[in-house]
Amino acid sequence: MRSPRLRRRQTSSPRLTPTGSERVAYCAPPGLPKCQRYPAELSGPSASVGGRRRETPRWTAGPSGGRGTIPRMRAELGESPAEATFVRDTLLVLLAVGAGVVDAISLVTLGVFTAAVTANVVLVGLALGDADSHTALRAALAIAGFGVGVMVAARALGPATAAERWPARAPAVLAGIAIVQVTFLAGWIASDGRPDGVALDLLATASAVAMGGQSAATRAWHTGIATTYVSGTLTMLLRDLAESSGARPDQLRRLSVIVAVAGGATVGALLLNHAHGSVPILPITLTVVVAIGAATLPRRRRALGFEA
Numbered sequence: 533m534r535s536p537r538l539r540r541r542q543t544s545s546p547r548l549t550p551t552g553s554e555r556v557a558y559c560a561p562p563g564l565p566k567c568q569r570y571p572a573e574l575s576g577p578s579a580s581v582g583g584r585r586r587e588t589p590r591w592t593a594g595p596s597g598g599r600g601t602i603p604r605m606r607a608e609l610g611e612s613p614a615e616a617t618f619v620r621d622t623l624l625v626l627l628a629v630g631a632g633v634v635d636a637i638s639l640v641t642l643g644v645f646t647a648a649v650t651a652n653v654v655l656v657g658l659a660l661g662d663a664d665s666h667t668a669l670r671a672a673l674a675i676a677g678f679g680v681g682v683m684v685a686a687r688a689l690g691p692a693t694a695a696e697r698w699p700a701r702a703p704a705v706l707a708g709i710a711i712v713q714v715t716f717l718a719g720w721i722a723s724d725g726r727p728d729g730v731a732l733d734l735l736a737t738a739s740a741v742a743m744g745g746q747s748a749a750t751r752a753w754h755t756g757i758a759t760t761y762v763s764g765t766l767t768m769l770l771r772d773l774a775e776s777s778g779a780r781p782d783q784l785r786r787l788s789v790i791v792a793v794a795g796g797a798t799v800g801a802l803l804l805n806h807a808h809g810s811v812p813i814l815p816i817t818l819t820v821v822v823a824i825g826a827a828t829l830p831r832r833r834r835a836l837g838f839e840a
Contacts, residue, residue: 621785623822627746628759628789630818632796633803637811638739640804641725642732644671646739647760649678670736677737681744685709689752699752706749706823710816712742717812725808746819757786762793 631647638646644667645651652671659668685705716738723731747760757765769786803811 617781619825621788623825624750624757624759624785625788625792626818626822627750628792629796629799630815631743631746631759632793632798633800633811633815633818634739634743634796635793636797636800636804638674638736640801641727642670642736642739643667644674644736646674646678646736647743648762649675649740649743649760650763670733673733673737674740677740678744678747681709681712681741681746682748683744684741685745685748686752689748699749702749702752703823703827705745706819706826709742709745709749710819710823712738712745713812713816713819716742717816720812721809725811742819757789759789759793762790765789 635645635647638644644655652674655671656668656675659665659671685708688705688708689699689701716735719727719731719735719738723735727735743760747758750757750759765786769783769790772783772786799814800811803814
């Protein structure tokens with residue numbers, strides 16, 4: 533049996549009763565810090581507590597029959613998830629160009645791959661077969677440096693949800709990669725663009741660390757593409773074409789990355805022939821541009837409840 537005290541508390545509590553249409557506060561998803569106010573024609577019933585009106589934040593159906601607030605925001609701002617995907621893919625292509633330039637530099641001047649790093653496994657075997665211990669060591673250092681870059685960047689990025697188009701820590705990771713690339717540039721300038729001996733090993737390791745970090749950062753964008761893993765990207769593209777499977781945007785994205793890497797290698801070779809001393813500046817510039825883009829473009833979208 534309920535106590536009288538409890539019964540009195542229940543009977544004395546005010547009831548919420550609808551009072552008609554007026555302006556109400558339309559709340560966006562959890563990412564939006566405060567409610568947005570919209571005109572009265574979009575408003576619905578509010579409520580009164582003890583005779584006092586109060587605004588009731590809620591969702592309403594839009595013209596399409598769905599939730600009306602966020603589609604209206606998107607229309608007003610001229611933004612869409614497709615546009616965000618396009619921007620992300622553009623940044624991905626820029627990093628792929630940088631990876632192509634880096635591999636051109638590393639292969640021609642360092643004798644190893646620092647972006648397409650798995651090719652160094654073959655180089656290690658060839659060097660051991662030719663009794664070239666120095667080349668074998670340099671190729672092994674490139675593999676190890678790439679692994680360190682991947683692990684450090686992955687730990688820095690942290691876990692990301694599948695819907696997170698822009699990992700929150702990606703700009704900071706890309707900034708760290710740019711710092712490593714600046715270190716490579718300093719060594720490049722100090723050796724007049726023609727390193728030898730221990731300088732070869734140090735520059736190969738530094739370049740591989742940067743490319744490992746870039747690979748981890750791009751994989752965190754959930755595109756299924758790593759800018760340094762061209763053979764895997766090509767395999768997925770050809771498989772989709774052979775099986776007539778996969779979405780067309782995914783196929784175009786993979787093809788764009790492959791072409792970008794090849795184009796970057798071409799540009800890198802041209803710069804090595806005509807601007808040898810300044811060629812490492814291009815990958816640094818591309819990394820900085822992508823870091824700025826990843827830092828500035830998604831903020832407004834996250835605030836409005838779009839996928840980040």
